[in-house]
Amino acid sequence: MAPTPPITHDVVRTLAGHRSPSPMTSCYLDVDGRRFVRPQDLHRSVDDALRRARTRTNGDRSLAADLDRIAGYVRQGIDRSTTRGLAVFAHDASGFWQVVNLPGPVPTHISFGMSPAVGPLEVALSDHEPIGVLLVDRARLRMLVFAWGELVDHAELVGELLANDFDVTNSREEGHLDGRAGELHARQVRAAARVAFELQARTGFERLVAGGPDQLVADLERQLHPYLRKIYHGRIDVAPGASLDEITRVVTIVDADIARAREAALVDRLRDVVGLPAGRSGVAGIEAVLDALATHRVERLLVSDGFEVEGWHCPSCGRLAVVGPACPSCAAAMTEVPDVVSEAIDAAATERARVHVCVANADLDVLGRIGALLRY
Numbered sequence: 001m002a003p004t005p006p007i008t009h010d011v012v013r014t015l016a017g018h019r020s021p022s023p024m025t026s027c028y029l030d031v032d033g034r035r036f037v038r039p040q041d042l043h044r045s046v047d048d049a050l051r052r053a054r055t056r057t058n059g060d061r062s063l064a065a066d067l068d069r070i071a072g073y074v075r076q077g078i079d080r081s082t083t084r085g086l087a088v089f090a091h092d093a094s095g096f097w098q099v100v101n102l103p104g105p106v107p108t109h110i111s112f113g114m115s116p117a118v119g120p121l122e123v124a125l126s127d128h129e130p131i132g133v134l135l136v137d138r139a140r141l142r143m144l145v146f147a148w149g150e151l152v153d154h155a156e157l158v159g160e161l162l163a164n165d166f167d168v169t170n171s172r173e174e175g176h177l178d179g180r181a182g183e184l185h186a187r188q189v190r191a192a193a194r195v196a197f198e199l200q201a202r203t204g205f206e207r208l209v210a211g212g213p214d215q216l217v218a219d220l221e222r223q224l225h226p227y228l229r230k231i232y233h234g235r236i237d238v239a240p241g242a243s244l245d246e247i248t249r250v251v252t253i254v255d256a257d258i259a260r261a262r263e264a265a266l267v268d269r270l271r272d273v274v275g276l277p278a279g280r281s282g283v284a285g286i287e288a289v290l291d292a293l294a295t296h297r298v299e300r301l302l303v304s305d306g307f308e309v310e311g312w313h314c315p316s317c318g319r320l321a322v323v324g325p326a327c328p329s330c331a332a333a334m335t336e337v338p339d340v341v342s343e344a345i346d347a348a349a350t351e352r353a354r355v356h357v358c359v360a361n362a363d364l365d366v367l368g369r370i371g372a373l374l375r376y
Contacts, residue, residue, distance in 0.1 A: 007087075007100050007102075007121060007124075007125070008125075009125060012118050012121050012122060012125065015089060015098070015115075015116040015118050015121070016115065016116065016118045017115075018089075018096075018115055018116055019114055019115050020091045020093075020094060020096065020114055020115065021093070021094065022060070022062060022091075022093055022114075023060060023062070023063060023112045023113060023114060024062075024063075024066070024089065024090060024091035024096065024112065024113065024114070024115070024116070025053075025063055025066035025067065025070070025088070025089070025090045025091070025110065025111075025112055026087075026088075026089055026110070026111050026112075026113065026116050026117035026118075027053075027066075027067075027070050027086075027087070027088040027089075027090070027109075027110045028085070028086070028087050028088075028106045028107065028108060028109045028110070028120050028349070029046055029049070029074070029085070029086040029087075029088070029106070029108050030045070030084075030085060030105045030106060030107060030108045030357070031046075031074075031078055031080055031083060031084060031085065031086050031105075032080075032084040032085070032105040033080040033081075033084070034084075034256075035105070035305070035359070039077075042074070042080075043074065043075065045108065046070075046071065046074050046108075047071070049108045049109075049110055049342070050067050050070065050071055050110070052110070052337075052338075052339075052342060052343075053067055053110040053112075054067060056112065057112070060112075061092075062091060062092040062093035063092075063112055065092035066090040066091065066092050067110075069090060069092065069097070070088050070090065073088070073099070074086075078101075082101070082103060083101040083102065083103065084102065084103060084104055084105040085101075085102035085103075085104055085105045085106035085124070086099065086100070086101060086102065086106075087099070087100040087102065087106070087120065087121060088100075089116040098116075100121065102124055103148050104124060104127075104128070104255075104259070105357075106120050106123075106124065107120070107303075107345050107349070107355045107356075107357050108342075108345075109345055109346050109349045109355070110346070111346060111349065111350050117349065117350065119349055119350075119352040119353075120349055120355070122352075123354050123355075127262070127354075128147070128148070129205075129206040129207050129258060130145055130146065130147035130148075130203065130204065130205040130206055130207070131145070131146045131147070131205060131206075131207045131208070131209065131233075131251055131254060131255065131258075132144070132145050132196065132199060132200060132203070132205035132207065132208045132209070133145070133146065133208075133209055133210075133211070133236070133238075133247060133251060134192060134195070134196050134208065134209070134210045134211075134220075135210070135211045135212060135238060135239065135240040135242070135247075136188065136189075136192045136210070136211075136212040136216060136217070136220065136240060137212045137213055137216065137239065137240050138184070138185065138188060138213075138216070139240075140240040140241065141188065141191060141192050141195060141240065142240045143195050143196065143199050144247065145199070145203050145205050146248075146251045146255075147205070151244065151247075151248065185216065185219070186219075188216065189216065189219045189220050189223050190223060192220050192223075193220060193223040193224050193225065193228075196208060196224065196225075196228055197224075197225045197228060200227075200228060206231055207231055207232075207233045207254075207258055208224075208228055208231055208232050208233060209232075209233050209234060209235065209236045209251075209254055210232075210235055210236070211235060211236045211237065211238035211239060211240075211242075212239065212240065217235055233254065233257070233258060236250050236251075236254060237250070238250050260359070263302075263356055263358045263359075263361060264361065264363075266300060266302060266356060266373070267302060267358065267361055267363045267364045267367075267371075268363070269282070269373065270282045270284065270302060270364075270367065270371045270372075270373055271363060271367065273373070274367065274371065281373070281374060282371060282372060282373045282374055283371060283372050283374065284367035284368050284370070284371035284372075285367070285368035285370065285371070286309055286311075286322055286340070286341070286344075286368060286369075286370050287321075287322055288372075289301070289344060289370050289371065289372045290311075290319075290320045290321055290322065290340070290344060292372050292374055293320060293344060293347050293348060293351070293372075294319050294320070294329055296351055297372075297374045297375050297376060298348050298351065298353045298372045298373075298374060298375070299353055299354065299372070299373050299374055299375045300353060300354045300355075300356065300372065300373040301344065301345065301348040301353055301354070301355045301356070301370075301371075301372050302356050302358055302364055302370065302371045302372065302373075303341060303344075303345065303355070303356070303357050303358065303369070303370050304357075304358055304361065304364050304365055304369035304370065305357050305358065305359045305360075307341050307369040307370060308338075308339045308341055308342070309322065309339065309340050309341050310336070310337070310338060310339070310340065311324075311336075311337055311339075311340025311341075311343070312324030312325065312327075312334040312335065312336055312337065312340070313334060313335055313337045313340070313343055314327035314329065314330065314332055314334045314335075315332070315334075315335060316330050316332035317329050317330045317332065318347070319334075320337075320340050320343050320344055320347060321334065321340075322340065324336065341370065344370070345357075348372075353372075
């Protein structure tokens with residue numbers, strides 16, 4: 001049984017193909033309870049984003065109604081135990097309204113256009129990594145797969161595979177009777193490695209963690225198929241007999257660790273390429289990033305959580321800058337904006353660049369709290 005994603009590639013394609021007779025709203029909200037612990041903290045963040053968006057509606061009543069409905073939807077309460085990101089697509093004039101609850105956070109971003117802005121959804125789909133959990137001891141072997149906040153327990157599949165190798169309970173009893181504990185240990189390790197390999201082939205999980213006695217897990221790590229060793233994320237302190245709630249809690253922590261590791265790898269890549277000739281691979285610092293956005297070269301935008309800078313926006317060509325009031329691109333008069341970093345996130349998402357908001361990453365802070373990996 002495969003996990004059901006909150007949204008599929010087919011749904012994204014359908015959204016991307018939708019056309020409205022007038023501008024519609026695409027709204028992405030970070031509602032992560034780890035970042036916004038209190039409801040009032042979340043409401044303040046959403047209200048700030050909606051207030052910035054209202055300055056760009058140009059008197060369009062349908063867009064204003066979209067934003068009002070989004071505000072009301074958030075105020076009525078969101079189950080944030082499983083939802084960390086929210087995507088809303090709305091067009092009040094035609095009655096169009098679609099909400100997607102995401103198990104992972106997304107950068108807050110609101111845009112208007114004649115069709116839904118699906119870039120962040122595509123990023124969520126491509127970055128999502130289902131997690132396989134292998135729990136083993138001398139008596140039991142249990143394999144679970146977590147994806148999109150759902151759990152698939154393959155106990156029936158594990159049972160079929162083990163039946164072709166040996167009976168765990170009988171083998172344990174044999175070990176006590178005839179002293180073949182070492183042989184049974186080795187067979188259990190081989191069976192666990194094979195179950196993980198078979199299950200990965202069936203479900204496609206992209207990260208693996210294991211729990212159990214130290215020596216057994218150490219031997220299992222050496223026995224894993226090379227591909228599984230490549231996606232192996234490490235050990236967890238969970239026994240095969242743990243409750244589902246306990247396993248889910250630990251996997252939630254693992255999922256956050258994986259996201260931080262992914263962000264750290266991107267920051268390491270940025271640090272390595274910043275300063276290369278002509279800045280062709282990456283740039284760091286707010287001014288360099290805004291210059292790269294102006295020439296549509298940003299592939300990935302990396303921003304430290306909470307980073308804000310006052311700046312300027314050109315209503316004529318869309319250029320963002322730290323210094324105004326004359327646009328450095330077209331010389332038109334620019335308007336002040338309270339947070340040009342949020343504007344940069346909006347611009348990057350509109351260009352379908354991937355946006356990563358990094359929490360407590362000291363290396364990115366040293367680089368100026370913002371940087372970009374470039375397309376060219």
